[in-house]
Amino acid sequence: MSVRQAPGHQQGAPERSMGDDSxxxxxxxxxxxxxxxxxxxxxxxxxxxxxxxxxxxxxxxxxxxxxxxxxxxxxxxxxxxxxxxxxxxxxxxxxxxxxxxxxxxxxxxxxxxxxxxxxxxxxxxxxxxxxxxxxxxxxxxxxxxxxxxxxxxxxxxxxxxxxxxxxxxxxxxxxxxxxxxxxxxxxxxxxxxxxxxxxxxxxxxxxxxxxxxxxxxxxxxxxxxxxxxxxxxxxxxxxxxxxxxxxxxxxxxxxxxxxxxxxxxxxxxxxxxxxxxxxxxxxxxxxxxxxxxxxxxxxxxxxxxxxxxxxxxxxxxxxxxxxxxxxxxxxxxxxxxxxxxxxxxxxxxxxxxxxxxxxxxxxxxxxxxxxxxxxxxxxxxxxxxxxWSPTVRSYLKLYTTMDLTKLAGFLDVDADTLRSWLLVNKQRSRQVRYAEGGLLEGDVVNSSDLDYAMQGDIIHVSEAKVGRKLVDWYLRNLARTY
Known part of the structure; x- marks a missing residue:
């Protein structure tokens, strides 16, 4: 991807003072x-x-x-x-x-x-x-x-x-x-x-x-x-x-x-x-x-x-x-x-x-x-x-506790397939998010407003607990971005 643009300003143009990110x-x-x-x-x-x-x-x-x-x-x-x-x-x-x-x-x-x-x-x-x-x-x-x-x-x-x-x-x-x-x-x-x-x-x-x-x-x-x-x-x-x-x-x-x-x-x-x-x-x-x-x-x-x-x-x-x-x-x-x-x-x-x-x-x-x-x-x-993550999330938001087999029936899939969907959704909700340092660095945070855990065939649903690191990251980077 390249943005082809016109030449810059003339030689000798004054340098601008670049202060803080404001x-x-x-x-x-x-x-x-x-x-x-x-x-x-x-x-x-x-x-x-x-x-x-x-x-x-x-x-x-x-x-x-x-x-x-x-x-x-x-x-x-x-x-x-x-x-x-x-x-x-x-x-x-x-x-x-x-x-x-x-x-x-x-x-x-x-x-x-x-x-x-x-x-x-x-x-x-x-x-x-x-x-x-x-x-x-x-x-x-x-x-x-x-x-x-x-x-x-x-x-x-x-x-x-x-x-x-x-x-x-x-x-x-x-x-x-x-x-x-x-x-x-x-x-x-x-x-x-x-x-x-x-x-x-x-x-x-x-x-x-x-x-x-x-x-x-x-x-x-x-x-x-x-x-x-x-x-x-x-x-x-x-x-x-x-x-x-x-x-x-x-x-x-x-x-x-x-x-x-x-x-x-x-x-x-x-x-x-x-x-x-x-x-x-x-x-x-x-x-x-x-x-x-x-x-x-x-x-x-x-x-x-x-x-x-x-x-x-x-x-x-x-x-x-x-x-x-x-x-x-x-x-x-x-x-x-x-x-x-x-x-x-x-x-x-x-x-x-x-x-x-x-x-x-x-x-x-x-x-x-x-x-x-x-x-x-x-x-x-x-x-x-x-x-299938959006569909699964839409059902989980309605319950605090739910049987895996019951949810599989709602979605018209077998229990093992649903279990794999839940694991994928759980894993994808954990993202590395940049805080400082190199662009590859960052903290692992929960990017979803929904969290759940599985105990046998029972799914326990709760609101995701946003950690202090995520709050600090958001406040620190808000000014940088906007």
């Missing part, structure tokens, strides 16, 4: 975004003139080109040339004798470079996978198949990850961010390269890029692990670039959802959706169309998470959710077999364009696995395990 800070972020959409320059303050001598002007042109979106209908040859251009540029930046001495205009440009790099990687992998599937069903361009077969390393997963990790390592940005979190001066850990804005900004947004790539590959825990040194708040650098802000919270929220941490996923989606609602009045038309589409995808994910873990939403999001997916949400919250197609539909609509870490097998196309279908099957297994 409404004043929210307004400062909104003003930053207003400057982004009002800026009409297309060259980021860099000279486009080419130089045959390979001097600074040539590097300037490469830097400009790296941030420019590739045409949607670009040919296969153009896509391969673009990959070679990125390789040459990053090789020069990473392997020159000493840091590259060049001024860059702003962090908006740096984000666009990393964003476009990963977008083209994602698009090429999806295109290559599609060609491999079509090879066994329809007529395809044999010349393109031959080119793809002969160039398996073009836009390879290893190459892309190597670039991102190398930029992070070269800039020592992780060490700088970790020091800042400890209250130290991060600059003392920057080193010769990390003190240069070019390396510092590319390294910073490469961390966001890793989050995105690992999520596209289906490794959701590693995706969250990459953000250990970045604090998700309004003072972070990524929060000042609308596309980076949206992308970060989308992939963090989606990763949480796939790890069954629905409360944490909802908190991420709530945060960014509220921010989008506050900035939509001054979004440019071209950007608004893209952001509006991603906004709808995010609402679809909110509908999925709320169906799994009912919770109170912000009024703005609740209204938008009911307007967009009201009927689907009601049917999904009822559960049962009729809800399965709705979950599948919303997942397909809102999920990232997953990719495979290895090139497809063109010789044996029938053995290739569609990454999207693979992740969908994993997700739907979770849906099937939980589809």
């Amino acid at each position: 409404d004043v800070e929210e307004e400062a972020l909104a003003n930053d975004y207003r400057e982004q959409v009002d800026y009409d320059g297309e060259d980021y303050g860099l000279d486009r003139q080419m130089s045959l001598g390979g001097g600074p002007q040539d590097l300037h042109a490469q830097l400009v080109a790296a941030a420019q979106p590739l045409e949607y209908q670009a040919t296969l040859e153009t896509k391969i040339q673009s990959y070679d251009s990125y390789c040459n540029l990053f090789h020069f930046i990473l392997n020159s004798e000493g840091p590259v001495d060049i001024e860059v205009p702003s962090h908006y440009w740096a984000w666009d470079v990393i964003d476009e790099f990963i977008y083209q990687f994602n698009s090429f992998c999806s295109y290559r996978q599609r060609i491999a599937f079509q090879q066994s069903t329809t007529a395809v361009n044999e010349d393109e198949v031959a080119i793809l077969r002969e160039n398996p390393s073009v836009w390879g997963c290893y190459s892309v990850l190597n670039v991102l990790y190398s930029l992070i390592q070269k800039s020592q940005i992780s060490e700088q961010l970790a020091a800042t979190k400890r209250g130290e001066d991060g600059k003392q850990y920057a080193g010769e390269y990390g003190s240069r804005p070019l390396y510092q900004m590319l390294g910073y947004f490469s961390i966001i890029g890793l989050l995105r790539v690992h999520c596209l590959l289906g490794d959701f825990s590693l995706a969250l692990k990459t953000l250990d040194d970045i604090e998700l708040n309004k003072r972070a650098m990524f929060a000042r670039v609308m596309a980076a802000n949206f992308t970060t919270y989308y992939y963090v929220g989606f990763s949480y959802m796939m790890m069954h941490r629905y409360a944490d996923a909802l908190r991420m989606f709530n945060h960014i959706l509220i921010y989008v609602s506050r900035t939509k009045n001054f979004q440019k038309n071209a950007q608004y169309d893209s952001i509006s589409k991603k906004n709808d995808q995010m609402l679809a994910l909110v509908a999925i998470c709320v169906s799994f873990s009912p919770t109170r939403l912000d009024d703005t999001i609740h209204t938008a959710l009911r307007e967009k997916y009201g009927e689907q949400l009601t049917r999904m919250q009822r559960g049962g077999p009729e809800s399965l197609p709705l979950f599948e539909e919303l997942f397909r609509q809102a999920c990232p364009k997953f990719i495979s870490p290895t090139p497809p097998d063109f010789e044996n196309p029938q053995i290739n696995i569609d990454p999207v279908e693979h992740q969908l099957s994993i997700f739907m297994e979770e849906v099937k395990n939980n589809m």
Whole structure:
């Protein structure tokens, strides 16, 4: 998922003071975004003139080109040339004798470079996978198949990850961010390269890029692990670039959802959706169309998470959710077999364009696995395990004590099947919920307002006891989110 946006404001624009996580800070972020959409320059303050001598002007042109979106209908040859251009540029930046001495205009440009790099990687992998599937069903361009077969390393997963990790390592940005979190001066850990804005900004947004790539590959825990040194708040650098802000919270929220941490996923989606609602009045038309589409995808994910873990939403999001997916949400919250197609539909609509870490097998196309279908099957297994939970809960709310066989009769299932449903529902009501530290950390809390225990064939039902840790977590994170 990528939000393609216009370039940022001009070089030399004043830095805004970012204080605490408050409404004043929210307004400062909104003003930053207003400057982004009002800026009409297309060259980021860099000279486009080419130089045959390979001097600074040539590097300037490469830097400009790296941030420019590739045409949607670009040919296969153009896509391969673009990959070679990125390789040459990053090789020069990473392997020159000493840091590259060049001024860059702003962090908006740096984000666009990393964003476009990963977008083209994602698009090429999806295109290559599609060609491999079509090879066994329809007529395809044999010349393109031959080119793809002969160039398996073009836009390879290893190459892309190597670039991102190398930029992070070269800039020592992780060490700088970790020091800042400890209250130290991060600059003392920057080193010769990390003190240069070019390396510092590319390294910073490469961390966001890793989050995105690992999520596209289906490794959701590693995706969250990459953000250990970045604090998700309004003072972070990524929060000042609308596309980076949206992308970060989308992939963090989606990763949480796939790890069954629905409360944490909802908190991420709530945060960014509220921010989008506050900035939509001054979004440019071209950007608004893209952001509006991603906004709808995010609402679809909110509908999925709320169906799994009912919770109170912000009024703005609740209204938008009911307007967009009201009927689907009601049917999904009822559960049962009729809800399965709705979950599948919303997942397909809102999920990232997953990719495979290895090139497809063109010789044996029938053995290739569609990454999207693979992740969908994993997700739907979770849906099937939980589809009777709403029905079971609706009966349990009516009793304080109930016989297992009697409840099984109400539901028209055998006692053993009901027992398995109850165990699944009980297990799913315990979620790891983020409190502080890394995004993978958290406390195990009861996310349901209903609790029960089984003694033989007797079910004892009671209101869930919300622990002190959960209350503390809610109070501590309320201000962060809103």
